[in-house]
Structure formats: C-alpha cells, structure tokens
Amino acid sequence: MHLKRYSRVIRLLLLIFTVSCQSKKETKKDIADFIDERPNIVLIIADDVSWNDIAVYGHPNIKTPNLDKLAKDGMRFNQAFLTTSSCSPSRTSIVSGLYPHNTDAEQLSWPLPEGKNTFVQQLKDAGYWTGLAGKYHMGDPVRDDFDELLEMQWKDAPIGLDRRLVGDGSGCDEWIKLLKSRPKGKPFFTWLASFDAHRPFCEGISDTPYNPKDAVIPPYMPKTEAVKKDFALYYDEISRMDDYIGKVIAELEAQGIADNTLVLFMSDNGRAFPRDKTTLYDGGIKTPWIVKWPAKVKAGSINNNLVSSVDIASTFMSLAGLKPLEEFDGKDISTLLMGDTKDIHSEVYAEDHFHDFEDYTRAVRTQKYKYIKNYYPDLPNTPSADVLRDRTWKSMVKENNKGTLAEAQKRCFEIPRPEEELFDIVADPYELNNLAQNKAYVDVLNDMRVRLQTIREKTKDYMPTERTPDDFFRETGLPTKYRMRPRPSKAVYMRARKEGKVLINPDFNG
Template sequence: MSKYIFFLLPVLGLLTGCSSSDTETTDTPPNLILIIADDMAWDDSGAYGHPSIRTPNIDRLAREGMRFDQAFLTTSSCSPSRASIITGTYPHQTDAEQLHWPVPADKLTFVEKLKAHGYWTALAGKYHLGDALKDRFDLIAAVGTSGFVMNADGPAEEAPEKKEDGSGCENWLATFQQRPADQPFFLWLAAVDPHRPYTSDIVAEPHRAADVIVPPYLPDVDTVREDFARYYDEIHRMDDYIGQLMDALEKSGEADNTVVLFISDNGRPFPRDKTTLYDGGIKTPWIVRWPAAVKAGTTTASMVSAVDIAPTFLSLAGAEVPPVFEGVDFSPVLHDPSATVRDWIYAEDHWHDFEDYTRAVRDQDYKYIRNFYPDLPNTPPADALRSPTFAKMLQMRAAGTLNDAQLACFREPRPEEELYDTRKDPHELVNLAGDPAFAETLAQLRTKMEAIRQETGDILPARRTPDEFTRYSGQPLPVRKRPRPSKAEMELSSTE
C-alpha cells in the first residue's frame, strides 16, 4: 500500500551543487513531510500522463517541482514497504518482511535520527509499523486503529477528532497545525486511499467507465472498467487532502523551505500489480516539490529506490547517515536532473496473504525476476481476489476468453526466471529469459542478483509459510499462525 512524501531540503547545499553534508548547517534546517498513498500505481495521475484521472493537486506538485520517471519500491506489499522506507533497509533486513509483521524495537529508523537532530516528528493516517516504533514519533494520530497521540515527555493522549471518511487523511491538516514554532518538523502522512474495498459516490463527480485505461494484462470489459473507476475516485479523494495540506503550507509561509516528495507504498490492488515485482507492483510515483532549489516542471530519468529516502532525509537535515542504511542520497538529482545516483534497483516479494519468495533486479533497460517457488502461481492479494475484476476473470477463464497475458496470474508452474526489455515492453509481457540473443544480459543480471543477496544476507527461508486464504476465492483458511523462523532455522537455510 502506498504513501506520499513531502520534505524540505537545505537551500545552500543544493544551490551550490553540494549535498547538505558538504555545507555548513543553516540556521533554519528544512522541514520534511513524507506523504504515502496506499496501493496507487505509478502512472495513475495526470502528472504521469493519465488523461482522465482528476488529480489537480498531484499535478500541481509536478508542475511546481520535479517528476521522477524511474522510481521504485523495494517490495509491493503494504507493511513491508513501510518498514523498508523507515529503516532505510531492504525488507529481508527489517525482520518485518511479511505482511503485518511489526518492526522490532532494535531496528534503527531515520525518524529517531531526525528527532535527535532537533526535529519534531509526527505521523498521521495509516500506521502499519508495529508498536515498537511508536516512540520514534513525538505525536501519532492514527486511523484504521484506535487513534492516539504520544508525547515524548508525557503520557499518551486522545487523538484529534477524526471525520472517519475512510481516506486515512483526516488528521493530516490537524497534525500539521500542531507543529511547534521553534523546531523543524518531519511529518509522515499516510493515506488509506486508494486501498480496497471500494464504494460508490465518495466524490462529488465520480469517474466514469469511459475514463478508464485498462492495462493489457486485464480484460477490457465493463466490470473491470467500473472497478477501476472506483479506484480512480479514491485517488481523487486523496488528491483533495493533498491540496488542503499544500494550501496550509503556503499560508504558513514555510513552503519555500519545504521539499515535497510524493510516493506510493506499492502498486494498484489488481491482478499482476500489487504483490508482484512487475512495474505495476514496484514502480512508484515520485514527485519532489522544493521551490527554493528545484526548477519547476522538470523531469528526471535518474533511478531512485525507496531505501534512498532515509539517507536523503538525514543528509538534507544535516544529520549523520548511519552505515546500516542501504540507500544512497539522491539529493544531487534535485539540483541536476541528469545526475546519476544508482544504476540498478533491487526488489523482493515475501508472504502477503499467500506464500511467495521472488526477487528482482532492474536497470534502466532490463528487469530480471527470479521465482524461487515456481510451483506457486502468481496469485493476487486477497483483497484483489475478492474484487469484481477477479470475479469476472474467473468467469472469462472458465469460458476460455482470457488471452495469454491475462492468464498469467493463474499459470502454474511459473517460469523460474523472467527477463524483460522494459523500454520496448513496458508491461513486461514478453519473457526473454529463454532467448539466446539475451543470454549475456540474463547472465549479468543473474550475477548481480546473487551478489546483492550475498552482500545483504538475503537467504531462502528454511520453511514455507502457509497461505492465509484460498487462492481463487480469497476466503480465509483456518491456519493463520505465521511465526518468524528461529535463528537456527535461518542459519540452516543459509547453508542449503
């Protein structure tokens, strides 16, 4: 599930082409606001060229800032993605790589580093990180669970009053307004939109079926178009909250010293998107607005990864970047869109409702995917299984009217290896892994993946985790316990 990010950058460092670590700390360090959408595809906004989704405020961010066209997440699963972002490490390093696993208390996050550096830190909206990290924030106004506020030097208090419209954005503005006047601030603002389930009439002018662009791996039929239209409505509702926040930021007089970075936690909750390592799952919108230094209306093809957020925030704040963080500081790109900070990204898929263990390496041209459990189909998440789209796909499968691309989520066994030319084949429909003409590329990316796995301690678990739902109906199964493997089991699996 995805989120979006606003954050401030030190003006002097970027205007001179240097990172904040190369310059003296200014008297007014930048504020940082991180906004995360929940389950939004990278190109489902006007800012990324969609002709009919109404996203005036996201589009405004792009007009007034920089749009990243090669931005990626480390996973396409809700809580593991957030755990990776806040710890600056890959999901398998967080000990929270499976859905709903809480981040352990011993994990370092960039939030407490900002706090130690003098920042007031707050979270509003969807939490989904686990109880152990609550003390990293000075204030938390959560939705979707019992709301509360936590003060650093006092007991927990009641959260601000919520409208409870289901967006997850109800407390964003109130949280912004509680920032202290004498401290720089960091806000983690997390929407629930556009996460399923969807309902009708949540916006004044609902999107129509005719507004929908259906990707080729889904059937272009009325049922699917209506499902997409409700998904578009939730994006539009979240966009309105972004506009309210941006208006408040402008009125506060702090907009020029604020960098806005907008992202999602994973792709849309449809088959072959969320919980997959195709670009529909791991590619994310990524927009940075910073009037003081970022030229309005610019775009960049520089690759960035979600693990880069933690070191970048700390660098821009003038704080020390711990060596445990796996990411790189991408702030040079904000000054020079042609700058390169990384040549590849790494992504992974773990248990999310259903067992899986898949890895991907992607550069600017090609993506290599390794399916370690090829006997399992590429099953969508349970909420997508219960969607009108998947119900229609089941009917069409029985009738024999799905094409080969649309049958991909049913196919078992899966190929053990997949290779895609992401420039010529952006929907990743033609697997080149068996093509002799691409043998060298396949070997290079296979070697790169193995090196990353060894360097980061990414090892195959000793045992598989049981599915929590049936794979075609999405109905709950009786066995749900998912204990973490013991240290002995992990050591055993690393030797196998």
Template sequence: MKLIKTFSLILVLMLCVGCNNLTDNQDKGHAENVISNSPNIILFVSDDHGTDALGSYGNPIIKTPNLDKLASEGVRFTNAYCTSASCAASRSVILSGQFGHATGSYGHVHDYHHFSTFDGVQSLSNRLSDAGYLTARIGKYHVAPEAVYLFDEVLEADPRNTVEMANASKNVINANKPFFLYFCTDDPHRGHPFNPDPWDAPNTFGNKEGGYAGVEQIVYDPKDVLVPDFLPDTKESREEIAQYYQSVSRIDQGFGKLMEHLKDAGKLDTTIVFYISDNGMAFPGAKTTVYEPGIKLPCIIKDPTKPKGGIVNDARISWVDLTPTILDMANVSFNADEFHGKSFKDIIYEEKVEGWDKIYASHTFHEITMYYPMRVVIDGDYKLIWNIAYRLDYPFASDLWAASTWQAIYRNDEEYFGKRTVKDYMFRPEFELFNLTKDPSESINLAENDTYRETLESMKAKMKDFQLKTKDPWLIMWDHDSSLQGTGVNL
C-alpha cells in the same frame, strides 16, 4: 574526619551529576543547533496508487490538480520503484533504508500475519527525533514494533478523509522547530467488505454514499476510464477503475488542503514535500507482483530552495534510497554503510543523470499464507525476476481474489487476463527476463532464448551479489549456498 570525607564524597557526586546534566544539555543544544536551519519535511504516502492514475503522469481523465501542480513546481521521477509491492513490507523499507529480507519485515504486520522488524534497526523517524526534529505521523502506520518506528506525536483523523487529516496536522505545521510529517492515507486501497454481494459489484475503494466532510465527490463514468494493458477491458474492470479514480481524487484534495496550511503558516518556502505510494494499484497484475505496474510508482518531490520546477527525472531510484536521502536533505549525519540504499539528494533536480540505471526488488510475503519469494534486478534495458518458489501456484491476496475484475475472468473460464494468459499468470517460470525498452508490458520472456544466455547469466550474477551484500537468507536457494547461514547454536 568522617564528616569531612562524607561531605567530600557528596560534593564529588553533585559535581558528577552536574557534569552529566551539562553534557545532556550540551547534546540537546547541539542537536537543536544542527537542525535550526534544516528544512521541514513532509513524506506523503498513499496506499496502492500507481502511475496510471495521475494527470502529471499522462492520464487525461483523472482529476489530480494539486498533485499535478506539485509536479509542475518540482521534480517528477519516471523510474521510481518500491522494493516490494506489499503495504507493510514496502513501508518498512521506506522508513529504514534496508530491504525487508534483512530486517525481518517479510510481509504484513497486522492481524495473524504478524511480521515485525528486528529490534536493532534504526528508523528514519527515530534518527530525525534524535537530531532534534519534531516527528509526527498520521494515518496508516502498518509497521512494527513501535519502538523501532517511533514518532514524537501520533495524530488522529479518518485516514480515508485526507482533508480531515490535513486539518489535524496544523499544529505540527505551526511548530516552532523543524518538523517531519509522515502523512499516510488509506486511499486508494480497496475498501471493506472485500467480498462483494453480488460477486460482480465493484469494490468501493473507500468511497461511500454521501461522501466525506469537506471533500467534493468526484465521480467517474466507467466508459471514460483508461484500462491499463495488463488488465482485461471488461465492464467489471472499468467499474472498479472508476471507483479507484474517485478515491485518488479524494487524496488530491487532501494534499491541496495540506499545502494551504503550509502557506498559511508561512512555511511553503521552508518545507520539502515528497509524494509517493507504497505500491501499485490494487488489481491483479500490479499489487503483490514485481511486474512494473506493481513496483514502478509515482514520486514527486518539491524542494523550495531550488529555483527551477517542472523537471522530469529518469534516474532509477528506489524506496530503499528514501531514508538516506531525507537524512541528507535534513542535514543529519549518518553512516552510509548502514543503509542498502543511497542518497539521491544531489541528482534530484538534474534532468540528465548518469550512473542511476540499476535497482533491486525483494518480495517474500504479502499475507502470511502467500509465500512466494521473488528477487529482481533491473539494469539498463533488462529486468530479471527470480521466482524462487516457482513450483507453487502464484498466490492471491484475499482482496484481489474477491475483486470482480478477477472473478469475471475466473468464473467465465477466460483464457486471458490482460496480455497474459491466466495460466501464465498463475504458474510462473523460475526466471523471467525482459527487455523493458522493447517490451514495456513484460510479455516476452527472454530467459529461455539462447540469444540472451549471456545476458541472463550476467543478471543472475548481479542478483547473487545483491543478495550477498544485503544478507538475504534466500541466497541459500542458489545451489544450497549456505554462506549466510548460522550454526544454529547460541554461543
């Protein structure tokens, strides 16, 4: 009798294990079926590239033929925004669909800064892997922890050589199932050393004597570059911008090589391509600020299933929208309430779009020594910046402080840095209100103008609502509003 009972128990256990294996296999099969007809997706992210340095965005000097071709065949957004003009903070938003103030991604990950996303966050790469995609990353990572931002494959190449990066991606491109390739360059970020010797030497922006294997060196004459109006038109600025342009042209060549590999694999018609940057150019007045040069960025998308290209879309979209949009395009189901952004899949190829005129931005740290939280709402013509720590000097990133572009002004005790006085750049008011249509340079602060009192209060209300909905801890800075604060007691 005991033998029969024992045999019966073993049989039941075997059946249970078999059922579990069957369920696992069914789940895997379901995931593979879900994505069998889904597109490949490439998310190409450059490092510190503004709209100022692309031919398709109106720069007649810089040579970016491959990215310009992408724009002519796809869609170029003219109002695309990151949420924080800082590398790590911005990338966490790109890959999570949530603002950094809600995920713990307040600033830089590397070295002693050590900000990190909360463990419970589900990232884009993890979601796509779970759905059956092959996910791979190459180049700059700059997010943590790896368990949150996990990829099936990590490819190795020099992140300053985008041609080498493209070549290293061939096996992923030739995979026998849909892939998601997260392709992140180090260009055109400033290069080491950040402190030049002599002080007025331009930063290299990753350029080097002799260049990079497989990459044509495209050199620019400083007298020919275009100096944005937020920068001083000085010898130092022009020399640094020329180096920046050279780095951007290297990106373009690598992008072209990546498209060649797609074509050779026969996957140009089945691959959606995104080109974006994490934040604006690495110059004072852009990177680490929430002014337009810091957060208004290139965004070019090509969906080969769409018959028409060369579209210019003026909808306001944000990097917090990217994760839900890519999941939507990949046919991966998700709960929209899990994200702070929303999918813009259905309006990508629309030339006239209504209802896409509002975005938010949220910056807290760059380096850990740079505490200067700012919150932004843009709605219609108006933009409100709340400088929460306005009593502090505006902090400098270490590489931007050492930049000859800044030092030429600082050492010579110049009054102006571009259109702003040095004093106004260093010491911000609590609120800055701009009419972006009439004042695209953000040089006229309307916050203290009684004529705009009603507009200011309306924009403040929208900002508070945004902070409440996204569980921003800095909501407490409005009249000590502690509605989001915990008890401090573990129950």
C-alpha cells in the same frame, strides 16, 4: 525504546558541538540559525497507487490537479522504484533504510523489531519534531519515534475483512490537524499516509464519480464491464487523495513555511489489481515520485535516474545535516534534487515475500531490462486476498473458465510459473514478452543473473528454511486457520518453528 530516548540527548549535543566547531566566531545564535535553516520534510504516501495512474505521468482521464501542480512546482522522477510491492514491508523498508530481508519485518504485518533504527528517530534525536497522521502499519516499536501519532481508526475489529475506516475512509482526515499542531520555531518531519486507494472500493465517495468508460485497462486484464467499474472506483479514491494533498500544500503556504519545506509524494506499492500489487512487475514496484522544495529544487524539472525507496532514509538524514547510518542499505540521492544527472544506481533491487499468500521472488531493474527470479515457481502469482474477493478477479475467473482470456491475462493462474523472466522494458513496458528463453538475449540474461547474485551477496539476502502457510484460501480469498490479527512478529514465528509448532488462530471458525 528507552535506548532511543537516551541517545537523542547525546546526538543533539554532538550536532551542536559539530556546528560550533566550524568557526570559533560562531555564537549560540549562529547555532540556532543553522538548526532553523534545516528544511521541514513532509512525506506523503499513497496506498496501492500505481505510478501511471497520476495525470502528470500521462494518464489521460484521471484528474489529479494538485499532484500535477506539485510536479509543475518541483521535480518529477520517472524511474522511481520500491523495494517491495507489499504494504507494511514497503513502509518498514522506507523508515529503516533497509531492504525488506534486512528489516526482520519482510512479511505482511510483521512489526519492525525493537533493535532497528529509523530515520525518523534520527531526525527526532537531532531536534526535529516528528508526527504521523493516517495509515501507520509499522509495528509498536516505531510508535515512540513520533512526537505525535494520529493513526487512522477502524470501524470494526482488526480481524475483520474489507474493513471501513472511521471518518470519510480516506485515511487523510487528520493531516491538516497534525500540521497545525506542530510546535513553532523548530524543524519538523511529518509522515502523511493515505488509505486511498486501498481496497475495498466503495461507491458514493465522490460527487463527480468516474465513468467506467474512463478506465484505462492494462493488457494483462480483460476489458469487461466489471473490470472497468473496479477501475472507475479506484480512480475516485485517487482523486479524493489528491484533494487532501492540495489542502496540505495550502496549509504549508498559510503557515508561511512552504519555501523551505520539502514535500515528497510517493506510493507504498502499485494498484491492488491482478499482476500489480504483490508482484515485481512495474505495476507493483514502480512508484510516482514527486518532490517540491522551492528553496532548492528547480520548478518543472524532470529526473530520469533510477532511484529506490530504500534511499529515502539516507537522503532525508543528509538534507537534515546528519550523516546517514552505515547500516542503511540505501544511498543519499540529495544531489539529484539539486540538478545533478550523474547516475547513483546502475540497477535497483526489489523483493516479494509473504503477503496473504506465500511467495519468494526477487528482481533487478535497469533502465532497459527487468530480470525476475521466481524461487517458488510451483506457486501461482495469486493477487492479494482483497483482490480475490472483488470485481476484477471474479470477472477474470469467469472469463478464464469460459476460455476467453488472452495469453497475458492468464498469467496469474499459471502453474508452474517460469523460474526466470526477462523483459525489455523499453520495447515491452507491460512486461508481456518473456525473453529468458530467447537465445538472442543470452548475454543480457547472464548479466542480469550476475547483478541479482551480486546484490543478494552484498546485502546478505537469504532463502527461508521453511514456507509460511497461506493466511487465505487462494480460490476464495477467505481466511484459513493460519490468519491472525494482529499478526505475531517474525521472532515469534521463528521461535515456534524452532519448537516444531505451527501458529494457528485459536478463534478460527472456518
């Protein structure tokens, strides 16, 4: 991190030099005023929350009054997507402006390596105060990019399963503390990361809990009482997070800085349920995306352009008066915030790597179609291990054994999976009808194949030479001998492979 620290001084001097050269009449006060006019930026990241589980996106029963008001006061994006549907790879992709395969942190719990730049570092170099509160999950090399880091703490050891947090379990406890601790008189960036609505879901967190009858169950899950109960507990966590978001907006207003503060709310991936999180269906990669910035963004506006989380780094740098790094894979979408409706993306790209279980899948999504390529079709679409250990999956296994699951509800058990999947999203929003073998869609299929191959070549995507052993047993969700926490870096795994070794947990007692 010493190189990062050294570069900050140089970049700040370059920024001042650039501003001062704009006019010979500018004084030091002019430069200071320019810097002070840059927006504060608040990024709020939900954990495992699907786009359509927010009231403003049409959910009939979930109560999210603060997010609804955020959209009313700002801009709601209806076609926002993530580069992956896995926790830490999604976050490292956001912070680095790179697709997961270019981060060298594409697998769950791999840290972002030392040599990767982040937009947070660039903002800090340019004079922003930077802070993070809540879930971190990006690896030690990124820690120094934050002036203050209030990382959520666990009640048990990192190796534990279905862990509980210190505090109320939300991961949001110290958001306001962070905002209050910022130095005054300089722009700031804060990364506020909720642990809601990550599993395990616990009863008793709400004084007004949701009733299982309020659950809206997608057709690819059975409507059993266990599933409904699971969804109701998930909703409790979303509403708790919404309360904290209201507190953040109130604090910005109390500090008198709300007008020139950009707030972006999004999720790292979809809900932790079968066929959502860790998949490339919209239930895994489509995200709520709401921006409030009273000084610039028109209240009550709606944007239907395709945007990707890989665009955040370039966009935040641009809004801060900085030139996005050439190495970034994403694009600057700041013009959309100002009301421009011209398409920036004709498609978005997403990828699935190891998350508890091995997988390698890629997807291209346009406004109308989704194309998924399953490179390991011999592996089932197994949900994350914490899903396997909880109510919904256990209920699905029971119903599958009884033979009562509908065709769409059997997909996570399917072996082999189809190598190609094609969906008409407009006609089939739940992606139930695979059109890849439909002759009427051969031209669409070929077009989507070309789009996928073009993006893979352009971004230097590649196939792994070996598969990674599963960290958990797919039948039970319990650890295998390969699970280690903290998980070694990609470099350590690759070094072991080169030496012909397979990394194993020395403390495993299974």
